[in-house]
Amino acid sequence: MPAGNRSKVYVIKTDDRAKGVNLLLKYFSLDALSGKRVAIKANFNSADPFPASTHLDTLSAIIDALKDNAAGIVMPERSGMGITRVVLREMGVTDLAKKQGFDIVILDELKSGDWIKENPEGSHWARGFLFPRVFKEADAIVQTCCLKTHRFGGNFTMSLKNSVGMVAKYDPDDGYNYMGELHSSKYQRLMIAEINTAYKSAFVIMDGIKAFSNGGPEAGKLIEPGIMIGSVDRVAIDATGVAVLRSFGTTPEISGGSVFQLEQIKRAADLGIGARGYNDMEIIPVNKDAEDICSGIEKELRREVQAKT
Structure with a gap:
């Protein structure tokens, strides 16, 4: 793929979420959202604190940036592990919505x-799945996800897996x-990828200041990568996240083989959702402190290329 067409993944080393979001968003065309209705998919699967759920500071910073452009x-x-209305109230999202409009x-x-x-x-869903009209009718969809493993069959939950929270449970x-079908199927990771055919992302912000390297999605071994990542490409950003988890030591399901052969990622790439391999990506450090991290990510992602040569 020509260098100009590669999926760009931006990485910033920071523990300041507002700063991280604002610096990452400089790489995306927020002007293109001017006057548009924007839907945001966060991660509030449960009422457990970050990195189980989206950090309120990250959500707030994204909303603030969008408000300067979007019409609404x-x-x-x-939520998958709790009553959604209760989860959002307990996590402070309900109050934040009133405050930020x-x-x-x-x-x-x-x-x-x-x-x-x-x-x-080619879907592995027995009867397809139900996707919300509110997302379909939005002019643009943005996403913010966490960086964590998933012990209930997803193996990891980042951008692609976060899309499960868009699908109807019943x-x-x-x-x-539908969720009963998903979680009992041997094709679960393929089905997760297939959900992502239902929409396109304006951009994704992954909060990797802290993460779970095993366990998850609501609790696990806590690590502190101290980074935030941004991309338009859900496959590329998840591949980057997997490479970060591998650098800290993670589960056997995530650790082995090529990142792009992991079922969620491979199926999504095959469906044309994003990058098909490392050569389709460009990892870009936003600040100097992120340079070594990006070098490590590239080294992990290059493994598949080196294995073929």
């Missing part, structure tokens, strides 16, 4: 007409349990 901001959410949509409370059936070609017409 909505945050649809569905953005809307919250509780996906669990949507009716039949609020969903659109998605069934991508069909409001017949009660079909």
Whole structure:
């Protein structure tokens, strides 16, 4: 792939979330969001503190930046380990929405007409999945995700896995349990990738100031990479996150082989969601302190290229 077409992944070494978000967002075209309705997907799967959930400072900084451009901001959410409305209240999101003037949509409370059936070609979902109309009708979708492992079959939960919180748990017409299907399937990681065909990202911000290197999604071994990462490409940003976890020591499911052969990432790449390998990516340090980290990420991602030569 020509260098100019590579998916750029920006990495900043920082423990200041507002500074990190603002510096990363300089690399994305926020002017393109002017006058548009923007939907943001955060990670509030449970009422457990960061890195189990999106840090409120990260969400606040992103909302502040969007407010200068977007005509309106909505945050649809569905928690997997708790009642969504309660989780958002306990995590301070409800108060933040009132303070910063953005809307919250509780996906669990949507009716039949609020969903659109998605069934991508070659899907491993038995009957497709339901995707919210509120995301489909947004002019742009942005995402902020955490950096962590997932012990319930996803293996890791970053940008691609965060998209699971967009899908209906139950069909409001017949009660079909989509999450029951997902979590009981041997194709779970492929199905996670397939959800991502339903939308495109304006950009993704990953908060890796702290992370879980095993366990997850709500608790695990805490590590402190001290970084934030930004990209338009969900595959590239997840591959970068996996490389970071490997540098700290992580689970056997994540550690072995090429990053781009891990099922979530490979399936997403095969579906055209993002980069297909290291040669499709460019890792860019935003500040000098991130240079060594980026070198380590590149070294890990190059393993597959070196194995083929």
